[in-house]
Amino acid sequence: MGGQGNCVDGKLDDSGYSSPVPLIGLYVTGATLVCLLFILVDVFTSFRSRKRWLPCRLFSLNSITLTLLSIAVKLPLDLTSPMPRVQDQLSKLTGTTLMCICTGIFFPSLGTYRESECFNNMAALTIFVVTIVVNICIQMHTGLIFLFQAEHITIICCMTILLVALWYFASEIHSQNEVSHDGIKAFIMKGRGSMLHRLRVSYVRGYDSNPQFMLCRRPLNTLVATLCVISAVVLMKVAFRYLVSRRSDLCEGVSVYKWSMISIVVSQIIAVVVGCLAITFRLFSMNGHRLVDYGIRQEGVEDAEAIIANNPIFRRTFFFRLKFYSRKIIEIFVTWISLLPSLPFACLEGCVESFPEIRQGEEECDYWTWKNGLNDMGRWIKKIDASNHLIKLLSRAPPLHQDDSPFCQLKAYYDSRKPGYQMSSLSVVLLVRIATISISSSLTASLPNSLNEVFEVLQFVDRKLSASSLENKKKFILAEALWKRENFNYLRPKIVKMFGNNDEFEKQSQLNQSIAIIKGLKEVSLSDYVQHELAMMTDFLLLRAYESIQELYGCIEQLFVDMLNEFLIQLPNAIFREIIESNAEDCEEVVKFALKVLYKVESLEPLVRWSFPVGTTITHLTFNELPNV
Template sequence: MVIDQEERMGIRGCVSIEINESMYSTPVPMIGLYIAGASMVCFLAMLYDILSVFCHRKRWLPCKFFSLNSVTLTLLGIAAKLPVDLTTAMPSAIDQMSKLTGTTIICTSMAFLLPSLGTNQSSECLTNMAALSILVVTVIVNICIQISTGVIFLFIIEHMIIMCCLTLFLILMWSSAVESNRQKAVDLNSNKKFLTKCQGSMMHRLKLVYMYGYNNSPQFFLCTYLTRDVICLLCVVCLVVIMQAACRSLSLVYCPGSSDYNWSIWIIVLCQVLTIMLGSFATIFRWLNLYFSKYAFGRGEEHAEVIDEIRMNPLLLMRTSLWDRCIRVGQNIIWRVFIMVYLVLAPLEKLPRALVSFYFKPKPKFEGNEEAAEEYKDLFYHSEYRLVDEWSLDISIKELTRWIKVSKSASLKYLPQLLSKTLPSSRPYDHTDMEFKDQQDSITVSSLSLVLLVRIAQVSLPPELTESLLLAYTECHEIIGFIHNRINEVNFENQKISMHADAVWRGKGFGSLLPERYRIDSGQTDKAGLLDCALVIIRVLQNDFPHQGSYVMLNVKAISNFVTRQNYSCIEDLYNYIEQIFVDMVHIYFAQLPHAIFKDVNDSPVEEFEGRTRNAIRFLCQLESLEDQIQWSFPVGTNILRLITSELVSRV
């Protein structure tokens, strides 16, 4: 029995003291599909980023989905499996082509995702760059080994060019990462000064903060950084190399046969060529958009002064200055090589100008935004805060105008109607402790207490009475959650309250917790019966609510105590009292919105600064009609007296 088992094992393992390799290459085509799938995921991620940024009108193509992170590095590691395969024979031209595409896809991906270096924190950015460096060095070393051993015998010159580009890309990315981290530290201090030192209302200050954050966002900074010209040039080189190699591979015939990847090699090459083309065209478009837009705006070539200086003194080409960090020496050399190429092609200098004149007709500066531009230019150009240039100021004003228009189109409708109909009571408010008090008891005002009050009214009162209350809370639920998460400390208790509030609002309500006999009959017309039924339902929730000791139960008891202690003549009186409690709570809670916005924006990291400011502006635009109805509480030391309007009325 033991001998038979050993013989069966030897069929696939060791036969006659020799290794049986007949089944080793069987799963390789499936591995090829795995490689093609990883390449296609990179393609789709790039495409998603391109489509999404066009929807947001950011034609400088910031990266959000396909960025430098662990997932992207894993995908690139899988897509680059063929270039690091040292032993698999690649006899045909298409097999040799797959080695080249596997290396080039890393180059194109690095160029595409370079702006995403600005979205990571410093430690995370450097860690990801270290991982990317390991991948790049591994690929280069393996390619060199395969060229020396003969595994790669075709497209050797192309491989050498791509490896040089890969090395230059890595140097440029390290340089950009170091410079981006330095810039973040500068911008973070400047961002915090706007809300405290500027003049005007909170809306006016947020507009200034938004424009400063938009123009100094890390991704925008990296897209307008010096390296973008060199990266575009390297992308063009990679695209030309891969295209001519693809054309040659279709006509070249070398060793007969095919690799172990068999038919899957065609799918791999096709997916990777598509990804390379998309990434290259996106990077080139990013450069063309920034270059042509600035020229059409009247700025001219960005580096004209540098080129003119070198023309006057050619010896500057031989000088390599030591920059702030050693890593920037490599970038300096690359930039001077790029200038040399530009000077060689100087006779074609009029071609870009002709293209600009044809596709981008020069337009007046700040067209339609002249007054707003003058107001903000005075701030940025005559103070310590400075924008990149007038073109950046122009696009930031247009983007701000568009965002305000979109935000105002979604302004609150039902809550202002409710607050204008029901004025706040004269009971004392404690804004510090966020409590709603009467002579006997108090309710801690929070996102949970507000949603529980609405749910209690919903299950105890007829729908025709609570409709306006429900609609009012529906449109302000997001703002209430924002205030709760910002004005309270980040701890387990407050997070649990926030989660309970979301769960109560998204759930089915309290109707499922009540026995059938306590359900409101919408067809009942007896108002005295409706009042008695409503009070019974509230008492049932107060005394028999499940989950004893929970945050929800404690708030339900507190709210029910307020409601059941009063005397009511009809069901309308009960609803009016609940509505009055809701209005008073909203006045107490919404008064803290300036504190919430100030804390959210002021404590924001540079990577999230623009997004948080956009969100704050959206809330202020939605609440514009409530400015004179709520007694806002502004942060101490900011000299903010109004929420939206002030003496410095914004013209945006």
């Protein structure tokens, strides 16, 4: 296949080299729009979750966003393509400004990484920023950039200062994250009140302990935001001047990017404006956020609500807002006055914190953090269903602890068949499936309804406390699949066919039909782990002789209650382990999930003998005293 680019008469034919460049321009536009979409999604989800510090989720400092930006800012890195028109020269500035704004957007995400990962990402960002700065300087020296040179210098200076500020944040944020997270863990382990009481307060406190929130409330956030605003204002001034003059014919010729240049410039200006607005909102939405005790950390959520309602400190009046915005203006002024090359960032931050008009008074508290934490928790708590079926079942068939109970016999039987074998959530699911396929629904209706109410709790305890072997992980996944997606009722006709004529099968008693179906379950073909567990469960049920279908169901029901109880009693241990082992950035979501799990079984406290972690001062879930069971 012949093509352009070959040697013709000893000369290289390069006439087609620039033909795909306009398509590359569209590729640059596409990458810019993807970055813009990520920013918008982050802003939308932040407003939806009422996190006014606009945490970075999609558009955070990682390899994906850096790769997207390397495409979006391709033009400032292009050292050879001529840029004769005004829009061509402007595209260099828009790309550089976009990189500067994105560097400012990134900085809250530094708190979400482990220290080594954070430094690796910062190293990658540093290489990228230094490459852009060097390339811009080379282009100004060679004359490729002949317009807006002062603006380029301003923006690359802002970008360089931003990079240094991010390195300062990265060097110290992780130690602060651990201190905040350790405080929550200490309160969970040694604080006053029930587990539910502590988790509710810890959830609200988690708003203030979010690593990205901790970064955004730092005084240097003002510096970051101001640098981004300056960069955006410089770009908008140039763009406005271009739109007013409408000059595009400075030099003859057209850039190799041709018609795609307009789409690049427009998309990058929009991305810069949106990013700058997000950063500005992040700056002006943060109060001093210095929490004081006021009993909120030690008292319950109801007490916190009373404090917020009755204390004038929490009332956001016009004068409160005026005072806040005045402080922000002073803070910006002090920050920039203090910005001298001889001062390290630590001294700069200390200067801002020590300024008397900015420093938060000891009497002030973070109204927004607590109020929204309480409201957020109140919304999803109302959606949690009570365990009505489970309460009735546990009341009718209380857990047995005698050595001759069906559950103890089942454990001994399992151990004889496979020493060291651990029961799992798969065992509970299979027991319910055996009951619903072999016994009339008029008897077994309470079993699936009860398991539905507590299945999330069962899975949580199983995942957190079971051994982390490959076998247990597979059983955990199979249990979820069997309960949520697969019902054994389709096996009943197949099992009936194994015993010959359907009419003869129907003439048998309900007990004989159920025994036959339980025997037939051993013959069906299922996955290895399910087949093995099912065989042991059915063999155990068939060891006994039953006088009636009610006796068979009574044995299954008691087994179900005892197996559930075996998992439920370990719920406090699972919750404590989940929180203690979580990372600082995950703590809020971990506590939220623990609260949801606990609210599901809150009404079961009088019916379950809970087991609490050794070394904690807690002895109950919700009651003031441990109830007698």
